[in-house]
Amino acid sequence: MTLLDARTARLLPWIVAIAFFMQTLDGTILNTALPSMAADLSEDPLRMQSVIIAYMLTVALLIPASGWLADRFGTRHIFFSAILLFSFGSLLCAVSQSLNMLVIARIIQGFGGALMMPVGRLVVLRAYPRTELVRIMSFITLPGLLGPLIGPTLGGWLVEYASWHWIFLLNLPVGAVGCWAAYRFMPELRGSERTRFDLAGFLLFGASMLLITMALEGLGELHLPHMRVVLLLLGGLACLAAYWLRAGRTANALFPPRLFNTRSFAVGIFGNIFARLGTGALPFLTPLLLQLGMGYSPAQAGMSMIPLALAAMAMKPLAKPLIDRLGYRRILTFNTVLLGLLITSMALVDGQTSHLQLAIQLSLIGAFNSLQFTAMNTVTLIDVPDSEASSGNGLLSVVVQLSISMGIATGAALLSGFSLDNQAAADGVLSAFQSTYLCIGLLTILAAGIFLQLSPDDGRSARRVKVEVDE
Known part of the structure; x- marks a missing residue:
């Protein structure tokens, strides 16, 4: 662990949160804007997932190099460059005039995104004791959740009253602040040993x-x-x-197999893969459901997503007490089943569904999804030895991005298939969405069997270490 001065220790979580905010704001605005973007670019709105997947797949492919680059060139230089590149990619997205141009710009944006959060999380792992990991990670994601709160409404408003090109320009002032903060306050941490890539x-x-x-x-x-x-x-x-x-x-393997000797890490990685196959499709499917299946305007669809983000923020401070009391095994097993059932309940949504019922459903999904992400991420890393923190953190980041992109691809494939099956029906589009939610909810429930492989003591080594040090 690296010792930080009091000012840096206080500001560092905020710097990492700025990067997280940029990414979540960008993603949630984009999801709401997809139908309008498709119309402007003369594309089918049900085939616009390439705009999202191009970014996430680029991030997943390049994340394995993030730890080595941070160790080789220093966390401050890499983090600063990542925010700068992400902002430049956002500018290119804003001026895109075709789907191909937009996909290329999103790939450039992905180069920056591949380094921002992995390097930020790596700094946190090296700068704070493991007993503080849940608290610090929750704090980092809490400001970042302002992105899902602001993004859908702001994106819907911009698309309805201005142009979708403006949704990417919002990243530029945030990126400027992030670049300044990273250059001024981010510690310059490097690996203890030089290794070949x-x-x-x-x-x-x-x-x-x-x-x-x-x-x-x-x-x-x-x-x-x-x-x-x-x-x-x-x-x-x-x-x-x-x-x-x-x-x-x-x-010097990117991700040495010995990482999986730590059981909580192995369960966390495989649990992330399969649990996020279901939850990863939600941000893509729900704005499309509201606009294409239920006739909402972009602004109405964006505002309907606010309860989900508010509930996710409200759950974050409760994550650590719940995990400390119940343990990772119980939390992740029961929460995964409950989350899958809540996703499945979206198959009941139709044109007669009231705004109150929809708000309650999305709020519950947001709350338990937030708890799921916090528990999955922390149990994956909390028992990893310091010497393997960089590789473990890198693999987790790859798995998160890859499973979300595969979740979107799976959801889009299911939606496309069900749309073809129901194209003759009067409510064919809505029926396709309902069938898709049913399938991805069941996929999520199946992931609970992975978390059952945890023992009641997995993830609690940090607490035992703290007691020994205090005594």
């Missing part, structure tokens, strides 16, 4: 993630023949197997 492992791992995601996209937006989808999926799994076998005999 595992380029071959990076290429194998990246190829596997790209091919698997393209396979899922092939079932949705790209409408590829099933044979090509199968080939892409098998190719991705082959690259992943090759990476795993190589990593076991490589000293």
